[in-house]
Amino acid sequence: ALIVAGSLILGGGIAAAQGSLPTSGSAGGTDVPPSYLTDDAGRSLILRGFNTASSAKSAPDGMPKFTEADLEREHADMGTNFVRFLISWRSVEPEPGQYDQAYLDRVEDRVSWYAERGYKVMLDMHQDVYSGAITPEGNSGNGAGNIGNGAPAWATYMDGLPVSPQDRWELYYIQPGVMRAFDNFWNTTGQHPELVEHYANAWQAVAERFAGNDTVVAYDLMNEPWGGSLQGPAFEGGPLAALYQRTTNAIREVDQDSWVCVAPQAVGVNQGVPSGLTKINDPRAGEQRIAYCPHLYPLPLDLGDGYSGLSRTLTDATIDTWRDSVEHIAGNVLGGVPVILGEFGLDTTLPGATDYVDRVYTTARELGAGVSYWSSDPGPWGPYLPDGTQTLLVDTLNKPYPRAVAGTPTEWSSSVDRLQLTFTPNPAVTAPTEIYLPESGFPGGVDVAGADIVNWNPQSRLLTVETADDAGPVTVTVTPAS
Numbered sequence: 001a002l003i004v005a006g007s008l009i010l011g012g013g014i015a016a017a018q019g020s021l022p023t024s025g026s027a028g029g030t031d032v033p034p035s036y037l038t039d040d041a042g043r044s045l046i047l048r049g050f051n052t053a054s055s056a057k058s059a060p061d062g063m064p065k066f067t068e069a070d071l072e073r074e075h076a077d078m079g080t081n082f083v084r085f086l087i088s089w090r091s092v093e094p095e096p097g098q099y100d101q102a103y104l105d106r107v108e109d110r111v112s113w114y115a116e117r118g119y120k121v122m123l124d125m126h127q128d129v130y131s132g133a134i135t136p137e138g139n140s141g142n143g144a145g146n147i148g149n150g151a152p153a154w155a156t157y158m159d160g161l162p163v164s165p166q167d168r169w170e171l172y173y174i175q176p177g178v179m180r181a182f183d184n185f186w187n188t189t190g191q192h193p194e195l196v197e198h199y200a201n202a203w204q205a206v207a208e209r210f211a212g213n214d215t216v217v218a219y220d221l222m223n224e225p226w227g228g229s230l231q232g233p234a235f236e237g238g239p240l241a242a243l244y245q246r247t248t249n250a251i252r253e254v255d256q257d258s259w260v261c262v263a264p265q266a267v268g269v270n271q272g273v274p275s276g277l278t279k280i281n282d283p284r285a286g287e288q289r290i291a292y293c294p295h296l297y298p299l300p301l302d303l304g305d306g307y308s309g310l311s312r313t314l315t316d317a318t319i320d321t322w323r324d325s326v327e328h329i330a331g332n333v334l335g336g337v338p339v340i341l342g343e344f345g346l347d348t349t350l351p352g353a354t355d356y357v358d359r360v361y362t363t364a365r366e367l368g369a370g371v372s373y374w375s376s377d378p379g380p381w382g383p384y385l386p387d388g389t390q391t392l393l394v395d396t397l398n399k400p401y402p403r404a405v406a407g408t409p410t411e412w413s414s415s416v417d418r419l420q421l422t423f424t425p426n427p428a429v430t431a432p433t434e435i436y437l438p439e440s441g442f443p444g445g446v447d448v449a450g451a452d453i454v455n456w457n458p459q460s461r462l463l464t465v466e467t468a469d470d471a472g473p474v475t476v477t478v479t480p481a482s
């Protein structure tokens with residue numbers, strides 16, 4: 001009810017406030033071409049992976065129930081190269097100004113698992129409904145609750161206002177105590193200017209740890225922000241943008257190279273309503289390293305109708321509107337920054353689930369966006385059920401894709417046994433272009449047209465190719481050996 005009301009009310013309000021999106025270019029959102037995060041070799045990164053993991057939200061040690069063997073299985077089954085790894089403010093800063101280095105050691109240990117397999121990591125400072133401390137039963141003392149998660153108990157100021165039990169977790173967001181906790185965090189009350197300062201400094205402590213770690217490629221500053229009494233452009237262009245700017249400045253004091261990823265408010269924008277987020281400036285020397293990390297959750301799928309019939313039609317309309325908004329914010333507002341779809345997902349048992357997942361990955365491919373699916377947790381939304389059985393997600397995601405491109409991709413497409421990539425080589429990049437090829441489509445050797453094979457490793461499933469430094473775009477086509 002809240003989601004529907006929220007999206008319709010906020011959506012109407014936001015859309016009305018902003019009028020229709022500026023339409024230009026083929027997609028309607030912007031004429032600005034996609035841009036990409038790059039690796040240390042200067043290659044454009046195409047990131048595919050999961051959120052790992054929801055189980056971290058309530059874990060006393062802040063870690064997901066996800067082992068190195070789980071990662072090995074994911075890598076072997078789907079060839080992923082990216083993770084949106086959930087961290088939490090309550091774990092980073094369990095007491096004001098005290099940063100838990102043992103927690104950061106645990107995070108760094110997990111990051112090394114990904115590093116050993118050639119992954120890139122985005123650290124996500126995750127919150128849902130502010131903190132575990134919003135309900136006594138959900139609070140294990142450090143904000144590691146089951147309803148809310150994210151902020152530490154010491155940063156949770158509900159001013160005695162009530163939080164009564166709700167049938168749906170989302171409805172906790174509009175409980176008086178939770179609204180007040182958010183209003184105090186954003187200092188909408190004028191009572192707690194210190195909290196956003198603590199938040200920015202907590203991020204600085206994280207960035208100080210990972211500044212030299214080239215596996216950690218980005219920081220996702222806040223998961224699904226909620227403005228409490230402030231909603232829409234007044235929130236996104238007000239305290240949210242201010243927090244992002246303050247946190248970016250704090251991170252840049254210790255880390256010049258990681259991308260800083262900013263997300264819009266969740267309600268409305270997750271469902272395709274245009275965002276009112278405003279420009280964030282990167283004080284680093286040289287190119288800006290800001291990225292945009294929206295989420296996508298079309299309403300019809302949230303109501304359990306699956307991707308079929310009218311629900312499919314409405315979902316497609318949502319995706320189109322969502323895409324225009326993403327292109328406008330990333331292209332025009334933030335200044336031509338890369339996009340990472342930080343979250344999307346669904347119950348894979350719903351009708352049309354495979355078609356929906358394919359549609360979203362096609363949209364991401366056309367946007368040049370990275371994707372972290374929600375989530376790797378065992379269950380019908382994820383790739384594996386609790387007993388280890390694969391869901392349809394594994395075969396749907398296990399497709400060829402270019403992981404790192406020695407230039408600027410202009411378009412690519414793939415099916416299980418074919419990949420075609422067009423890109424403009426960057427002469428300054430000496431590393432080869434790296435492509436993942438699943439065994440299902442490439443059981444033996446590979447044929448490559450338009451480039452020279454540097455290496456093909458059937459164990460790692462990685463093909464590397466190089467092209468002459470021609471000025472113009474080159475098209476590489478990969479098929480199984482004839």
Ligand SMILES: CN(C)c1ccc(C(=O)NC[C@H]2N[C@H](CO)[C@@H](O)[C@@H]2O)cc1
Nearest residue numbers: 002128170173223224226266267297343
């Ligand atoms: C009322 N508000 C502020 C609200 C409601 C619902 C969501 C949501 O479903 N989000 C989608 C998924 N994202 C989180 C993790 O980031 C998951 O728990 C949700 O399923 C977000 C915010």
